[in-house]
Amino acid sequence: MCGQRFEVRGDVIDATPWELQETISIRVVRGGWVLYEKPDFKGEKIALDEGDIELTCPFEQLQSGQQEENGEPRDEKKSERRFIIGSIRRAVRDYSVPEICLFPEENAEGKKVVFRDTSEDARIFGFPIKANSVIVNAGLWLVFAQPFFQGVPRILEVGGYPSPAAWGVEQPYVGSLHPLKVVIYDKPYFTGKSRTITSNMKDFMTRTDPQQTVFMYNVGSIRVLGGIWVGCEKEGFRGNQYLLEEGEYHDWRVWGGRDSELRSVRIIQADLTDPLMVMFEQPEEEEGVTEENTFEVTEAIPDVELFNYKASTRSIHVLSGAWIAYSHVDYSGNQYILEKGFYNNCADWGSKDTRVCSVQPILLIILYSEPDFKGESLRFHHHQGALPDTFTTRSCRVVAGSWVLYENTQFSGDTYVLSEDDYPSLASMGCSSSCSIRSIKLVPMTLSVPSISLFGLEGLEGREITVDTEVVSLVREGFSNHILSVRVNSSSWVLCEHSKYRGRQFFLEPIEITNWPKFSSLQTVGSMFPVRQKRRFFRVKNGESGHFLSVQGGVEEMKSGRVVVSQEVDPSSDVWFYQDGLIKNKMAPTMCLQVMGNVEPAAKVVLWSETRQPIQTWSAEMKGPCSSLTFPGMVLDVKGVRRTLSLQVV
Template identity: 40%
Template sequence: MQNPKTAAWENLGPEMSALGTAFSREGGRKVEFPTDPKVKIWVAYEKPGFTGHQYLLEEGEYRDWKAWGGYNGELQSLRPILGDFSNAHMIMYSEKNFGSKGSSIDVLGIVANLKETGYGVKTQSINVLSGVWVAYENPDFTGEQYILDKGFYSSFEDWGGKNCKISSVQPICLDSFTGPRRRNQIHLFSEPQFQGHSQSFEETTSQIDDSFSTKSCRVSGGSWVVYDGENFTGNQYVLEEGHYPCLSAMGCPPGATFKSLRFIDVEFSEPTIILFEREDFKGKKIELNAETINLRSLGFNTQIRSVQVIGGIWVTYEYGNYRGRQFLLSPAEVPNWYEFSGCRQIGSLRPFVQKRIYFRLRNKATGLFMSTNGNLEDLKLLRIQVMEDVGADDQIWIYQEGCIKCRIAEDCCLTIVGSLVTSGSKLGLALDQNADSQFWSLKSDGRIYSKLKPNLVLDVKGGTQYDQNHIILNTVSKEKFTQVWEAMVL
């Protein structure tokens, strides 16, 4: 076996203590490191100081340097990847510094050949909004590779490239469900690179100690919005799970201060936002359901006067390409945008990307949980009902992009049974077909509304018949607490 040429792993900080065993060339000597189960993936580099060829090392054993696709047997530095691997999203630019004169492309998944998309293979800057990506010099995931964590890369030198050619990309994906979600937590550090004094928060905080100045941070659970004013005022900066070694990585200008922070709760509705050119929701309007890098490119006036957030959570930016002051918006109405934000325009905006949300639904009136009833081998006979808590997978549900899916059949969606949709219609599971009968929103009143029939919500049938515990559609009634559900996020 040809071992790595040296065991001089560079700059191993406290967070880099999870490598199991490394070998040096002198007689195959082992170098042991404490194991940290949070670290699943490492980036190894050919040269010291995180330079040279890059290699992605997942959990497992590599008995030969060819097993990790090495150009040779040299590995002289390495670092762990501790970021959030879900809901990957990045924007690639053909110009340096995210220039708008050239072309750009939003990437949400695997692209085997960027040339075929019309974007081309010239990339000089990248904004990784979420997830962890691997970019390849050649099509079909071959050639030199570069690992991209969340953050801004203003030139190809920032990701260790020798030129600006990227021909294929893919996000790193880990198992989507590994048990209860991690505790919500954000760690603030007084110096860059997670050095100096630190403070940790697990809940919304209206006032951070004035004597503490944040220069870097780690978000280890949940997503947060931090403010440069006390009591959730001033400029906002949205921070999703991941590591931010400096203020610029957080999207903050030099000298920015954090005075309060708020945990971003989950939202069970599809993203929809309406922008108006006049106050009080008048004048020309535009409705959006997806990210918009440059509002002006759609031919719409960026001088926005009022906003309605119909569903989802949105992040708006003062300028195009997700630059400038940002604001996090939940479903609400803003009749005067300038009074609300202090900004006279919206240049770009995007839905806030939520992870897959695993939860259970408890009915307020009965205390019972939404469950499946029947055999998955015959979906036509399967029904949805409430029953006692049994801790089974058929009581665990997933909310994703407007659909509610069951843990036991994640390729199936909660759907309305029958072609005639009316009060009294029953519920079942069906293969994901992107039909309106499969889209739902859980609103602030605790009711789950149908997109197909917005006046109908989920209810427990009741009565004395055999199907009294079946869940049906029913007309909204504020007096019926069997229509109210509590989402218990796991």
């Protein structure tokens, strides 16, 4: 680690100008990296994991003097062999479960074989897998032609490899493979013996392989290179559980342990988007009591008793996403990691009693104290009204959803709205170099057609501008940017001081601002955009009966469909989605929910072609009525009697 130093924080398209000696030393401080033989990430590749390594001209490039006319090379002393790197790419970028698909034919044809974990012997009936094409959906994979990781591996990143030549082989056979994931150390601060873990491990304290020279008596520190893992106090995934996300845990206090005891780990294999969980309350021991109280959860709940739910839970059904349940309020006490499935009793989720006081989905935003995702980190799954005074944000990763960052505590001050992406610096987040983030908020899910009105006078009067889509520049669109009052009619919006979304930002949910200059200290609005959300599937439930809105009958030749509220439904007939204001059924995506006949109380709704006029649009929140935007004052209801409706994301 001596001599001239090159520090790399991101991708390098062309590193050939670097003057390097024949042998160089490399220290990978964080993440997974790939060295390429040629610029633009082409040619042979070398994978680098975290740690120190010394390399000598791995690409065997020889830079020598020109040959003489007779074909004889000049004196060897005039030939100089040096290390040449073509390009560098950071390979570990996401938090997905690693997945690689192998196909017997080119262009992803034929029956695929899928791997999500390490396979030291991937042979089928004694023969390596033929892989004329490969698709890597997540992770950085080392692929070996022979079993038990023998031979030179091929390094495959996320993407498609339509032919053997695309992933650099002549004989497209796979005998073993594994992703790079987690490193554990037997001493604090990443010292002592280390061991890489790439799949679920029931007990990493026991020597299971006679050839394994590195085995652990205890865990002093952990580096998570990718994925979201659960660390367990005892072998076999038992005992106290600890959530381990990407980052560094220099001792047991950082991962929230009671002590340094940690014996097993497993990876969370779940889609973290659109979380939904149903909790079933423990009934009181009274004769004749048959009614069961259930609690449908789609967001973080700091205290379940605030929602008229007792802290004693009989069973839990996780329908989607991954969740953390806590034994105490405000996300404290023992934690239990819940993946998709049904937990019949407290023993199923790893607890000795039925006490569950707070819950939160694993929806991450990660703040870092240094640029390029370095330094200390803070991870959040829900609103945070005040960040620690000692922490300064310099970079950020948004794993799921859209988040609002505020310069003051309790969601006040200048705002910055970030969607799913990596933000390696304050500038990439839209912040100034002196910006200090003090609170954050998750943008709630809403189903509504975006709409905002800007007014030329105070009190929502004067010239009015109403738009339902982004505006890059009000002036360029022919409007005056002199605004004195604002009304957000629906959805969430971001108003920007200057055109092209520059300058100060203001995150606004439905609100009436009668004096915009007083509210914002600005006389103008340069540009604006609605916070758009991904398409989500949901069910519509009647609060009184507990039945679901569904389509009756088949839809193969459906020109119009009868819509009913029923307990027993055909698969997918009660699954809906929202698109541009229309409520559509998953079984009939070309049709939408519409009122037939005269628009009056108790008029029936049916599925009908979306080309029918007038176009009927709706808005809804997670709990409450589904309101008609086309006919103000009308709501979706059961038999004309106003009931509480709730949406369940599926």
